[in-house]
Amino acid sequence: MPKDLVPELMARAAEELEREFGLLPDFEPARASDTAGDVMGAVLQETAQRLGDNYPYFHPMYAGQMLKPPHPVARAAYALAMSINPNNHARDGGRASSAMEIEAVAEIAGMFGWSEYLGHLTSGGTMANLEALWVAGQVAADKRVVGSEQAHYTHHRISGVLKLEYGSVAADARGRMRLDALEDELRKGDVGTVVVTLGSTAIGAVDPLPEILVLRDRHGFRVHVDAAYGGYFKLIEDALDEPAGRAFAAIGQADSIVIDPHKHGLQPYGCGCVLFRDPGVGRFYKHDSPYTYFTSKELHLGEISLECSRAGAAAVALWTTQRLLPLKPGGEFARGLAAGRRAAVELDRRLRSDGRIEALTAGGPELDIVVWKMKAATAELATALGQSIFSACAERNLHLALVQLPQFWFGPEHPSSALEGYVTCLRSVLMKPEHEAWLHRIWTELSAVCTEVENG
CATH class of the missing domain: 3.40.640.10 (Type I PLP-dependent aspartate aminotransferase-like (Major domain))
Structure with missing residues (x-):
């Protein structure tokens, strides 16, 4: 939905809501001071600046935690209510x-x-x-x-x-x-x-x-x-x-x-x-x-x-x-879920083809979440590599997540003593439909970061 269309649609809906209560006697709320608008504007500007101290959860390059922006119609309906x-x-x-x-x-x-x-x-x-x-x-x-x-x-x-x-x-x-x-x-x-x-x-x-x-x-x-x-x-x-x-x-x-x-x-x-x-x-x-x-x-x-x-x-x-967006198989909503699922499967495929990376031994993602660890001699080294890649990706505006998983998930199903304990892994939640179109960019940045970290 075009961004400039939302305010227009919202204004029309607000007018309709006002008409719904049109039979009420006229009512004038308490009058604000002449400077109230200026003060409110300044406070909202400060609020916007404070909110800038966030990860860009709304953007396809945010592929970390389970965070997905509300649909524009949901935001508009919430504000209307x-x-x-x-x-x-x-x-x-x-x-x-x-x-x-x-x-x-x-x-x-x-x-x-x-x-x-x-x-x-x-x-x-x-x-x-x-x-x-x-x-x-x-x-x-x-x-x-x-x-x-x-x-x-x-x-x-x-x-x-x-x-x-x-x-x-x-x-x-x-x-x-x-x-x-x-x-x-x-x-x-x-x-x-x-x-x-x-x-x-x-x-x-x-x-x-x-x-x-x-x-x-x-x-x-x-x-x-x-x-x-x-x-x-x-x-x-x-x-x-x-x-x-x-x-x-x-x-x-x-x-x-x-x-x-x-x-x-x-x-x-x-x-x-x-x-x-x-x-x-x-x-x-x-x-x-x-x-x-x-x-x-x-x-x-x-x-x-x-x-x-x-x-x-x-x-x-x-x-x-x-x-x-009705909840029906084959509908637009369902197609959005399917796009994120395809993106996750494709990212997992690319990870498995990269010799520097270990994906889950038992198989790929069941839904739209992908996890992997870096190949290293020990869990400690793999953890350190993962944390370095996490930070370096963020500098390129690619935001992933970290998760601790059992080591044996990346080896035999029944762990030997060498596979006991946990290792810090990288994790990507590809829950936005746009992630499918952006996967090439995500992979390009991730692969480049892996090369940088590998070369010290």
Whole structure:
């Protein structure tokens, strides 16, 4: 979308919103001083200067962490909603935005094949996962929660907050939960919930969900899918390698799902979403607060959420984005995901053809995250080389990330003593559709930096 078009479209929408309230009596807000505009302008100029002290997250040459700019229509819709500042805790506080949230969440649930469910937006993935594990603790009281050692660290922390015992399950050389290690935990008879990660933070690893569902039939536990990062890849499951594709095909069989629209969903922070397959879990949320809004007899979102005040603007931005870019296979939104996936596969191919670099032994990226380490005699030397390349790339305006990974991921699947421990690796998240077109530039800069560092 051309940059100069956004202000014009925003101005038209703002005029339309003003007309919506045209029947109200005239109202003049408190008059600002004559110098207020000058002062405000100066403060905003200072704000812009301060914001310049950031990495260029919006640019294709930023290929480091899981950071993706919101779509222009999401930014515009968010700003439009902020002129009202709705609160989606209750329909009184956000009548239109609550309805928009319900509709937007229904489209996300439909992406997973759910038409009956309980779900809502949250302030982010951490809160969404907390709600999922809180419900799990209500359903399976005094039972343990287990997840892969590559699951997000907050699951352990959340379990502690909820007074639930948490167990870590070993991962294989592709960062996926080992089924034999999971079965060892299940045989103990005290596991109530298994957290299955579809898109780990470190490398985008996809746990073997279909096989875990078979174990659920045998051992009787809840399956919570943390798809905060990877959930939208459901739309392009046929473009993924077979194990990952099978996992996303089975996601609708989970008991709960978390997805973050503020990652691949083109939304501003914070916008997470939690979904429960059984709408009956809403009974755990019931309350009889005397100060909740009661002007509507319809169920309001505050009655199915642990959070109270929530930004209605986040729901408006998500609804608007999904109206423009529906969540359907083959659509424009899905094509953007596929472009990032192709860029990651191609970067991995180029890395594997470079004799100075070691890619993951067990295979390439499952989603759109690529990791590699520099070849060196020891982990310490490989770490030092990686850190040097990270810094030198940044000087060329190519921004990567660093991640510590098990050494045996770059060697035999069962590590020898020489492959124990961790090594600092380079990591690239190619989640912007533009990364595919910019891959040649990214590779040219990276290769040049490797040569510079190699030559001292």
